[in-house]
Amino acid sequence: MSTFVVVGGDAAGMSAASKAKRDDPDLEVVVFEKGEWVSYGACGLPYYVKGEIQSLEELVSVTPEQFREERDIDLRTGHEVVDIDTDDRTVTARHDGGEVVQSYDHLLVATGARAVTPPIDGLDRSGVFTLGSMSDGKQLREYVARARESGDLQQPDRGPACQFLENCTGPVGIVGGGYIGVEMAEALAANGFEVHLFQRGDRVLKQFSEATSEAVLDHLDEQDVRVYLGADVEALAGDDAVAAVETADERVPVEMVLVGTGVRPRTDLAAAAGIELGETGAIATDAYRETNAPDVYAAGDCAEATHVVTGDPVYVPLALTANRHGRAVGQTVAGTPTEGGGVAGTAAVKAFEVEAARTGCLDHDEARAAGFDPLTETIEAKSRAGYYPEGGTVRVTLTVDRPTGRVLGGSLVSEYGEGAVHRSHALVGAVTEGVAVDELSNYDLAYAPPFNTTWDPVLTAAKVVDGTR
Amino acid sequence: MSTFVVVGGDAAGMSAASKAKRDDPDLEVVVFEKGEWVSYGACGLPYYVKGEIQSLEELVSVTPEQFREERDIDLRTGHEVVDIDTDDRTVTARHDGGEVVQSYDHLLVATGARAVTPPIDGLDRSGVFTLGSMSDGKQLREYVARARESGDLQQPDRGPACQFLENCTGPVGIVGGGYIGVEMAEALAANGFEVHLFQRGDRVLKQFSEATSEAVLDHLDEQDVRVYLGADVEALAGDDAVAAVETADERVPVEMVLVGTGVRPRTDLAAAAGIELGETGAIATDAYRETNAPDVYAAGDCAEATHVVTGDPVYVPLALTANRHGRAVGQTVAGTPTEGGGVAGTAAVKAFEVEAARTGCLDHDEARAAGFDPLTETIEAKSRAGYYPEGGTVRVTLTVDRPTGRVLGGSLVSEYGEGAVHRSHALVGAVTEGVAVDELSNYDLAYAPPFNTTWDPVLTAAKVVDGTR
Numbered sequence: 007m008s009t010f011v012v013v014g015g016d017a018a019g020m021s022a023a024s025k026a027k028r029d030d031p032d033l034e035v036v037v038f039e040k041g042e043w044v045s046y047g048a049c050g051l052p053y054y055v056k057g058e059i060q061s062l063e064e065l066v067s068v069t070p071e072q073f074r075e076e077r078d079i080d081l082r083t084g085h086e087v088v089d090i091d092t093d094d095r096t097v098t099a100r101h102d103g104g105e106v107v108q109s110y111d112h113l114l115v116a117t118g119a120r121a122v123t124p125p126i127d128g129l130d131r132s133g134v135f136t137l138g139s140m141s142d143g144k145q146l147r148e149y150v151a152r153a154r155e156s157g158d159l160q161q162p163d164r165g166p167a168c169q170f171l172e173n174c175t176g177p178v179g180i181v182g183g184g185y186i187g188v189e190m191a192e193a194l195a196a197n198g199f200e201v202h203l204f205q206r207g208d209r210v211l212k213q214f215s216e217a218t219s220e221a222v223l224d225h226l227d228e229q230d231v232r233v234y235l236g237a238d239v240e241a242l243a244g245d246d247a248v249a250a251v252e253t254a255d256e257r258v259p260v261e262m263v264l265v266g267t268g269v270r271p272r273t274d275l276a277a278a279a280g281i282e283l284g285e286t287g288a289i290a291t292d293a294y295r296e297t298n299a300p301d302v303y304a305a306g307d308c309a310e311a312t313h314v315v316t317g318d319p320v321y322v323p324l325a326l327t328a329n330r331h332g333r334a335v336g337q338t339v340a341g342t343p344t345e346g347g348g349v350a351g352t353a354a355v356k357a358f359e360v361e362a363a364r365t366g367c368l369d370h371d372e373a374r375a376a377g378f379d380p381l382t383e384t385i386e387a388k389s390r391a392g393y394y395p396e397g398g399t400v401r402v403t404l405t406v407d408r409p410t411g412r413v414l415g416g417s418l419v420s421e422y423g424e425g426a427v428h429r430s431h432a433l434v435g436a437v438t439e440g441v442a443v444d445e446l447s448n449y450d451l452a453y454a455p456p457f458n459t460t461w462d463p464v465l466t467a468a469k470v471v472d473g474t475r
Numbered sequence: 476m477s478t479f480v481v482v483g484g485d486a487a488g489m490s491a492a493s494k495a496k497r498d499d500p501d502l503e504v505v506v507f508e509k510g511e512w513v514s515y516g517a518c519g520l521p522y523y524v525k526g527e528i529q530s531l532e533e534l535v536s537v538t539p540e541q542f543r544e545e546r547d548i549d550l551r552t553g554h555e556v557v558d559i560d561t562d563d564r565t566v567t568a569r570h571d572g573g574e575v576v577q578s579y580d581h582l583l584v585a586t587g588a589r590a591v592t593p594p595i596d597g598l599d600r601s602g603v604f605t606l607g608s609m610s611d612g613k614q615l616r617e618y619v620a621r622a623r624e625s626g627d628l629q630q631p632d633r634g635p636a637c638q639f640l641e642n643c644t645g646p647v648g649i650v651g652g653g654y655i656g657v658e659m660a661e662a663l664a665a666n667g668f669e670v671h672l673f674q675r676g677d678r679v680l681k682q683f684s685e686a687t688s689e690a691v692l693d694h695l696d697e698q699d700v701r702v703y704l705g706a707d708v709e710a711l712a713g714d715d716a717v718a719a720v721e722t723a724d725e726r727v728p729v730e731m732v733l734v735g736t737g738v739r740p741r742t743d744l745a746a747a748a749g750i751e752l753g754e755t756g757a758i759a760t761d762a763y764r765e766t767n768a769p770d771v772y773a774a775g776d777c778a779e780a781t782h783v784v785t786g787d788p789v790y791v792p793l794a795l796t797a798n799r800h801g802r803a804v805g806q807t808v809a810g811t812p813t814e815g816g817g818v819a820g821t822a823a824v825k826a827f828e829v830e831a832a833r834t835g836c837l838d839h840d841e842a843r844a845a846g847f848d849p850l851t852e853t854i855e856a857k858s859r860a861g862y863y864p865e866g867g868t869v870r871v872t873l874t875v876d877r878p879t880g881r882v883l884g885g886s887l888v889s890e891y892g893e894g895a896v897h898r899s900h901a902l903v904g905a906v907t908e909g910v911a912v913d914e915l916s917n918y919d920l921a922y923a924p925p926f927n928t929t930w931d932p933v934l935t936a937a938k939v940v941d942g943t944r
Contacts, residue, residue, distance in 0.1 A: 017929070050862050050924050064862040185923075314919070325929045326922045347917025354921035363921040393519050393533040427926045428897030431933070434920050435904030448816025450783070451903050452823035452832040453795045454654075455519050457896045460486070460794045464900065 007034050010339050011097055011110035013087045013275070015039030016046065017325055018306025018332035019116035020068065023079050025336025033340060035079045036108055038099045040086035043140045044070055049325055051143040052186070055150060056193035062140055090115070090279035092299040112301045112339045115276050115289060116332065119269035119307035119323050124181070126265075128242035133262045137186055138269065149262060150197050176200035179251040179260040181239050183210035186266030188222065188357045191231045194264075195358070200230075202258050204237040204251060213353065214364040215403035215417030217384040222419065225360045234258075269323055271308040284310045286321035293345045295335050303338075305331035305346070314348035314438045315367040315414050316376035322351045350437050351415075354427045361422045363430035366415030366437035368405050373414055378407040380414060383471045387463035389424035391455035398424040402467035404433075404443065408475045411442035416467075425457070432464045443472045476503050479808050480566055480579035482556045482744070484508030485515065486794055487775025487801035488585035489537065492548050494805025502809060504548045505577055507568045509555035512609045513539055518794055520612040521655070524619060525662035531609055559584070559748035561768040581770045581808040584745050584758060585801060588738035588776035588792050593650070595734075597711035602731045606655055607738065618731060619666050645669035648720040648729040650708050652679035655735030657691065657826045660700045663733075664827070669699075671727050673706040673720060682822065683833040684872035684886030686853040691888065694829045703727075738792055740777040753779045755790035762814045764804050772807075774800035774815070783817035783907045784836040784883050785845035791820045819906050820884075823896045830891045832899035835884030835906035837874050842883055847876040849883060852940045856932035858893035860924035867893040871936035873902075873912065877944045880911035885936075894926070901933045912941045 010026050012019045015037050027035045037044075047065040054062060073079045082099070085106070089098040096109045121136040123129060135146050153176075176199035180187045183205030191201050203210075203226070209219035210226070210233065226233050234253065241252040242263050251258045271288040282298040284290035289304035291297055293312065297304050306328035310319040327349050334346030352365040367373050373380035382405045390397035398421035405415040416433035420426035436446050447468035453460050461469070479495050481488045484506050496504045506513075516534040523531060542548045551568070554575070558567040565578045590605040592598060604615050622645075645668035649656045652674030660670045672679075672695070678688035679695070679702065695702050703722065710721040711732050720727045740757040751767040753759035758773035760766055762781070766773050775797035779788040796818050803815030821834040836842050842849035851874045859866035867890035874884045885902035889895035905915050916937035922929050930938070 047860060047862065047924070047929075049922075049929075050860055053863065053924060058864045059862050067861070324922070326919065326934075329929050330917060345917075347914070348919070350919040352919045352921045354923035354926055356923060356925040361926070365919070365921065391516060391519055392536070393516065393528050394522060395527045422925075423892060425894070425897045427921050427923070428894045429900055430921045431898055431931070432900035432904055434918050435901055435908065435910070438918060439904065439908045439910065441904070441908065445816070448799060448814075449903050449907060450795065450817070450819040450821045450834070452821045452834065452896050452899045453518075453793070454823040454825060454896070455516070455522060456825040456891075457823055457830070460516075460518075460798050462900070465795075 007032060008111040009034040009036065009109060010112045011108055012037040012114045012116060013097065014116035014118055014306070015044035015081065015083065016116065016118055016306070017328035019114060020045040020073065021329045021332030022114050022116065022305065022336040022339070023073070024077055025333045026340045027077055027079055029337060029340035029342065031078070037079060037081045038085040038087045038097070039081065039083045041139070042083050044073065044081065044083065046140055048138070051137055052189035052193045054143050055146045055190065056196050062144060065140070087275060090275060092279055092281070092302060113303065114335050115281065115302065115304040115308060116306045117272040117275055117308045119271050121265070122268045122270050124265065124267045126181070126239050126242060128244065128248060129265065131242055131244050131248040132246055133248040134242055135262065135264050137190065137264060137266060146264070153199070153261070154197060177202055177258070177260050179204060179258060179263040180266060181251070181263060182266040182268070183233070184266060184268060185353065185355050188355055190264050190266060191226060192356070192358050195229060195231060202232045202234065202251065202260060204234045204239050204253065206236070206238055208235055211355065211362065213351065214362055215368055215382070215384065217401050217403050218362050218364065218417040218419040221401055222357050222360060222362060225358060229358045269307065271321065271323070273308060276304065276308070284319045286310055286319060288321040290319065294338055294343060295331050295346060303335045305335050311349040313367070314350050316372065318376065320349065320351065322349050324353060350434055352430065352434055354430070356422060359422045360419060361426045362417070362419040363427040364415070364417040365430055365434045366405070366413070368403070368415040368417060373405065378414060379409055380405050381408045381471065381475050383467070383474055385463065385467045385470050387466050388459055389420055389463070390457060391459055394455045400424060400426055400429065400463040402463050404467045404471045406443045406471050406475065411444055411472060411475060412440055413437055413443050413446055429462065429464055443468045447472055476501060477580040478503040478505065478578060479581045479583070480577055481506040481583045481585060482566065483585035483587055483775070484513035484550060484552065485585065485587055485775070486797035488583060489514040489542065490798045490801030491583050491585065491774065491805035491808070492542070493546055494802045495809045496546055496548055498806060498809035498811065506548060506550045507554040507556045507566070508550065508552045511552050513542065513550065513552065515609055517607070520606050521658035521662045523612050524615045524659065525665050531613060534609070556744060559744060561748055561750070561771060582772065583804050584750065584766070584771065584773040584777060585775045586741040586744055586777045588740050590734070591737045591739050593734065593736045595650070595708050595711060597713065597717060598734065600711055600713050600717040601715055602717040603711055604731070604733050606659065606733060606735060615733070622668070622730070623666060646671055646727070646729050648673060648727060648732040649735060650720070650732060651735040651737065652702065653735060653737060654822065654824050657824055659733050659735060660695060661825070661827050664698060664700060671701045671703065671720065671729060673703045673708050673722065675705070675707055677704055680824065680831065682820065683831055684837055684851070684853065686870050686872050687831050687833065687886040687888040690870055691826050691829060691831060694827060698827045738776065740790065740792070742777055745773065745777070753788045755779055755788060757790040759788065763807055763812060764800050764815060772804045774804050780818040782836070783819050785841065787845065789818065789820065791818050793822060819903055821899065821903055823899070825891060828891045829888060830895045831886070831888040832896040833884070833886040834899055834903045835874070835882070837872070837884040837886055842874065847883060848878055849874050850877045850940065850944050852936070852943055854932065854936045854939050856935050857928055858889055858932070859926060860928055863924045869893060869895055869898065869932040871932050873936045873940045875912045875940050875944065880913055880941060880944060881909055882906055882912050882915055898931065898933055912937045916941055
């Protein structure tokens with residue numbers, strides 16, 4: 007009997023374990039997870055903190071018991087793998103009062119990512135949080151609950167964000183204007199906090215187009231989130247507890263700080279075992295997610311993936327890729343070699359009452375480095391027929407290669423419910439298949455007055471870009 | 476100076492005229508339109524009848540004055556073209572008390588479609604309507620207004636559809652369960668009518684998948700629309716006014732009937748001029764929309780198009796194709812030969828509180844005739860993350876070619892607002908590019924909890940179909 011060992015029990019790890027066991031029930035599948043939670047939806051944590059989800063258990067799609075009993079997977083929570091020996095084909099895991107050595111025929115490293123620790127003084131003060139794990143989410147929610155109970159501390163004129171509470175609290179600081187920063191601004195404002203968001207760069211959501219960033223920034227402003235751009239946070243000041251965010255220019259009093267400045271891959275274990283890392287710092291793999299060590303795979307937030315546009319290895323730690331690559335490894339290990347496909351760097355975010363998505367290659371320097379001559383245009387169009395009683399505005403940014411017209415990337419933003427995110431599905435296909443923008447403009451996309459104008463905004467964008475190149 | 480003459484002033488005609496004049500301002504552009512309305516959104520008529528749009532003018536995107544003054548197009552409304560002479564390169568148009576002969580260098584036939592007249596007795600009774608033109612819309616709206624004013628005739632227990640009125644009226648009959656039938660059921664029910672819908676076939680929306688048809692049928696039932704399937708309407712009985720719909724099996728008393736049994740191309744003029752029709756009965760063209768007559772083009776609801784999956788000429792009279800092909804002809808005539816692209820038969824519809832879209836080739840007989848070995852599967856999936864507070868269900872049907880996995884067609888249905896229509900954008904690309912379903916299942920589609928599950932329902936469908944072939 008062959009043994010498949012998985013290190014890490016979240017999206018990539020449990021997808022691989024489940025798929026391998028389903029495809030080959032004779033396979034012994036052992037998963038080591040150092041924590042107690044497995045297969046949880048970390049993407050849901052902002053909504054748990056916001057209060058729209060009532061218990062952490064709701065974020066768990068399959069419980070440890072279900073993995074063990076229904077899927078016949080030897081899942082060992084509370085087991086931290088401390089060593090991989092690729093010569094002996096063993097891993098060593100430490101658990102409460104003991105150590106176990108497990109041999110493998112196939113191994114998947116799915117150790118995920120950890121929050122980046124930015125060079126800021128005072129990160130260890132109380133009242134400073136990150137949001138990477140279930141226990142982070144629990145602590146934040148408890149903080150929010152406590153603050154709400156003693157909620158008469160401050161009653162600033164909160165405007166539309168302060169919709170769920172009579173008494174507003176705060177102020178609080180968010181360091182980082184990426185997905186987590188923006189989603190947590192919504193979660194905290196909805197609980198009545200006065201939110202100050204500090205972004206080092208010159209725009210929020212910097213992976214999106216400038217036009218999308220601007221639209222989201224305008225909306226954050228409408229929602230009374232105070233956004234500080236170009237703000238290099240130097241210290242989280244205070245005594246025991248954090249009391250202020252200090253940048254080069256100012257000192258903003260706060261009662262709590264959330265640090266959401268991105269993640270980096272957890273690679274210590276792999277690196278110590280001689281498994282090669284790529285230039286991005288994540289574990290390098292081939293198209294089957296196999297590392298330089300034979301029969302050792304890496305997938306999810308600890309590993310690189312190949313960009314569908316540039317063909318280069320990239321580090322884009324997102325949930326779907328972890329699931330998809332994990333599943334592909336499971337299928338491979340069970341006997342059907344399977345590539346999990348590339349990544350387009352597609353991402354979606356809701357920020358209060360706007361939604362946005364991005365895909366492909368938008369950055370001109372990156373595009374040029376990959377041999378393209380990038381051209382970017384943004385159009386603004388009605389989200390539904392002009393005469394239809396509901397509706398809003400969709401802004402579509404397209405980046406194309408000027409000589410060939412190839413669609414390299416896109417970014418969309420609209421009011422929440424007006425379809426920026428689902429419309430991006432059209433662009434993912436175009437980006438993945440290397441479709442030229444004139445061909446995209448001829449796509450026979452669905453039309454009816456409640457859903458778009460005769461030319462969907464995506465088509466209008468394609469026509470406009472094609473006309474300017 | 477070269478002259479471009481256009482016969483018919485709706486979507487295809489005005490798109491061509493506008494594009495040609497914009498690209499080549501020296502071109503003389505003459506449009507003959509027999510009615511008074513040009514460039515109107517006929518797709519909006521159900522919402523005008525429903526009462527969500529207040530005036531017919533709102534459906535007009537560009538007025539005749541704007542075409543004449545801002546776009547410098549010689550638009551002649553009230554001019555019916557009665558003859559085309561392809562040898563002399565002239566058209567003859569009849570107008571109030573006169574006739575004009577106009578020569579052309581390029582000609583576009585954009586005569587549109589007319590409502591099918593099914594073999595039913597009594598179509599000429601008063602109270603029998605169709606919904607093809609602006610004047611049809613006006614008459615229907617006036618009927619609805621009159622009925623509402625005398626609205627105490629009947630007060631049936633209308634249920635959820637009867638939401639806008641205290642007094643309900645009717646009953647009314649709809650013959651045909653396609654887009655118009657379904658949209659008008661919503662429009663009439665919203666005005667308090669008891670609606671009886673008669674469909675000859677065994678399901679509504681027969682161009683969609685069976686699963687989509689079933690979901691829409693269930694919803695029509697929830698909305699108290701009485702749907703009669705397999706109902707061959709034989710007569711609209713009554714004296715002067717219609718009083719009942721008679722099928723082989725029953726007689727249903729009604730006060731009004733809307734006949735929406737599809738359209739057929741208006742080809743009399745073209746056929747009389749020796750312009751070839753295709754097997755579908757619509758005007759045959761090449762990829763540039765040029766007919767067998769040199770420099771004579773045909774586009775929009777009077778013309779065939781090429782199906783992107785089967786490669787065969789098809790007749791799919793829909794708004795986007797008319798706009799796109801009209802625009803392409805304008806571009807060609809202005810000096811840049813332009814193919815307008817094929818059609819995927821993509822369509823979208825809102826029916827009360829559900830939305831649906833379809834694209835590509837779903838019919839197994841059609842697929843087999845084109846050399847494919849079709850396989851169809853339907854999945855049901857959550858429209859958003861399971862833990863997210865809002866959300867519903869998306870049902871996705873995929874039809875693929877079993878040996879190659881090529882995606883041939885798809886059909887989606889969800890609650891209104893849960894994204895069936897915009898998600899179909901992903902499938903249009905797959906169908907158009909000939910993508911295999913295993914490749915589609917690896918697409919890096921946008922994900923965030925407010926918008927989908929980690930695997931969007933489209934991806935889940937692709938995985939499931941790929942697993943069964």
